[in-house]
Amino acid sequence: MADSQKELGxxxxxxxxxxxxxxxxxxxxxxxxxxPKQKLVxxxxxxxxxxGPVFGQNAIGALDHDLIQNFAQPGESPIxxxxxxxxxxxxxxxxxxxxxxxxxxxANAGGRYRHKNDSYLAPLDPNFGGCGRLLSDENGYYxxxxxxxxxxxxxxxxxxxxxxxxxxxxxGSGFAQRLxxxxxxxxxxxxxxxxxxxxxxxPKAIDQLVARLDMEHTVPMDIRAYRLNMILRGRDSTMFENxxxxx
Amino acid sequence: MSQAPNLKESPSQTAGPYVHxxxxxxxxxxxxxxxxxxxxxxxSDETKGERIHIRGRIFDGAGDIVKDGLIEIxxxxxxxxxxxxxxxxxxxxxxxxGWGRQPTDLERGDFVFDTxxxxxxPASDGRMQAPHISLWIVxxxxxxxxxxxxxxxxxxxxxxxxxxxASIADPMxxxxxxxxxxGDGFVFDIRLQGDRETVFFDV
Ligand SMILES: [Fe+2]
Numbered sequence: 001m002a003d004s005q006k007e008l009g010x011x012x013x014x015x016x017x018x019x020x021x022x023x024x025x026x027x028x029x030x031x032x033x034x035x036p037k038q039k040l041v042x043x044x045x046x047x048x049x050x051x052g053p054v055f056g057q058n059a060i061g062a063l064d065h066d067l068i069q070n071f072a073q074p075g076e077s078p079i080x081x082x083x084x085x086x087x088x089x090x091x092x093x094x095x096x097x098x099x100x101x102x103x104x105x106x107a108n109a110g111g112r113y114r115h116k117n118d119s120y121l122a123p124l125d126p127n128f129g130g131c132g133r134l135l136s137d138e139n140g141y142y143x144x145x146x147x148x149x150x151x152x153x154x155x156x157x158x159x160x161x162x163x164x165x166x167x168x169x170x171x172g173s174g175f176a177q178r179l180x181x182x183x184x185x186x187x188x189x190x191x192x193x194x195x196x197x198x199x200x201x202x203p204k205a206i207d208q209l210v211a212r213l214d215m216e217h218t219v220p221m222d223i224r225a226y227r228l229n230m231i232l233r234g235r236d237s238t239m240f241e242n243x244x245x246x247x
Numbered sequence: 248m249s250q251a252p253n254l255k256e257s258p259s260q261t262a263g264p265y266v267h268x269x270x271x272x273x274x275x276x277x278x279x280x281x282x283x284x285x286x287x288x289x290x291s292d293e294t295k296g297e298r299i300h301i302r303g304r305i306f307d308g309a310g311d312i313v314k315d316g317l318i319e320i321x322x323x324x325x326x327x328x329x330x331x332x333x334x335x336x337x338x339x340x341x342x343x344x345g346w347g348r349q350p351t352d353l354e355r356g357d358f359v360f361d362t363x364x365x366x367x368x369p370a371s372d373g374r375m376q377a378p379h380i381s382l383w384i385v386x387x388x389x390x391x392x393x394x395x396x397x398x399x400x401x402x403x404x405x406x407x408x409x410x411x412x413a414s415i416a417d418p419m420x421x422x423x424x425x426x427x428x429x430g431d432g433f434v435f436d437i438r439l440q441g442d443r444e445t446v447f448f449d450v
Contacts (some may be wrong), residue, residue: 117265
């Protein structure tokens with residue numbers, strides 16, 4: 001039936017490029033030589049954009065979502081503040097996105113990454129790797145456990161320190177939804193000072209990346225919870241409605 | 248008329264220089280967490296289609312090679328079918344995922360994909376597109392992932408009919424999307440700036 005065909009292949013809403021950071025934001029110096037100067041060419045979406053890879057639960061290990069345990073020696077655990085980060089992965093139409101692959105990476109509690117190109121003074125933690133991944137559940141909810149990352153200095157020409165943050169990568173159902181961004185934590189004074197975060201113009205957009213302390217899901221005497229919803233591009237909703245009426 | 252969506256997409260932030268920790272941890276020596284890095288191998292003996300080897304580098308505006316980048320590709324199988332639940336025209340080759348992910352080498356900066364020559368996929372208006380591979384590129388200094396396409400220079404006839412290539416007014420710019428045969432494979436260099444800046448799409 002033509003209408004259901006439409007739903008499956010429905011194009012994504014146009015990306016609001018004013019909501020996202022511009023490519024060239026010179027206060028974040030690395031963008032100067034890495035930002036395209038030509039205008040993006042508009043592309044009419046086809047199956048090449050509306051389809052995307054699907055990941056199965058069998059690709060995900062039992063501890064992949066637990067950064068407290070997934071690199072630690074048996075019986076040991078990393079230094080730092082134990083936290084749960086959780087929330088709902090939704091599309092712009094407000095629908096939960098099930099089976100979304102979420103990958104996260106971060107520095108340890110001292111602000112040091114386990115990476116050969118990171119030579120920051122803070123030591124590596126032998127019990128912390130810094131990577132995790134999971135699939136959202138059938139309603140689009142996600143949850144992972146980790147250690148709260150520390151702020152760290154970075155070379156940007158001045159005295160720049162990143163706010164504590166967790167990088168994340170998210171897949172939806174179409175390749176045009178691919179997104180990499182970062183989770184920040186409410187109350188961090190570095191948020192207002194960060195040239196990377198402030199490459200985003202709208203304070204409401206910045207706020208969308210800031211996780212809130214969630215006492216309701218904090219486990220007494222164990223681990224605190226932070227909550228953040230993640231939003232992916234939605235498919236053109238008029239096509240869904242056409243289909244429902246058509247049924 | 249299109250209804251305004253009620254939520255806004257989470258705004259993008261750079262993947263930073265340590266994207267490998269999350270996306271290709273084994274590549275940077277974080278072993279024992281994930282058995283293998285997702286997307287690093289696309290082929291098996293059962294995969295149908297002509298093997299193609301693609302290599303290239305990413306250049307910044309000063310002509311320097313980007314050595315902390317990550318590239319993902321998404322493509323149809325040899326018959327032009329996507330390995331995705333949204334594919335309604337048939338069933339794609341189960342031995343070909345269609346998705347691949349490779350870091351640029353930390354020292355040399357080159358990237359390599361071993362994949363197959365994709366089949367043709369229709370545009371939204373039903374016209375056939377030339378065989379192509381969708382690319383998504385992230386790195387330090389890239390605030391929002393860059394989308395582009397790779398076409399094969401030896402598909403001249405199909406390329407001449409491709410509606411996306413045709414939408415690029417300047418033929419010189421169109422050429423930035425052509426992977427050219429060199430030795431045992433295709434070379435596809437990506438230029439973030441400069442007079443041969445790669446065409447990037449608003450998908
Ligand atoms: Fe970072």
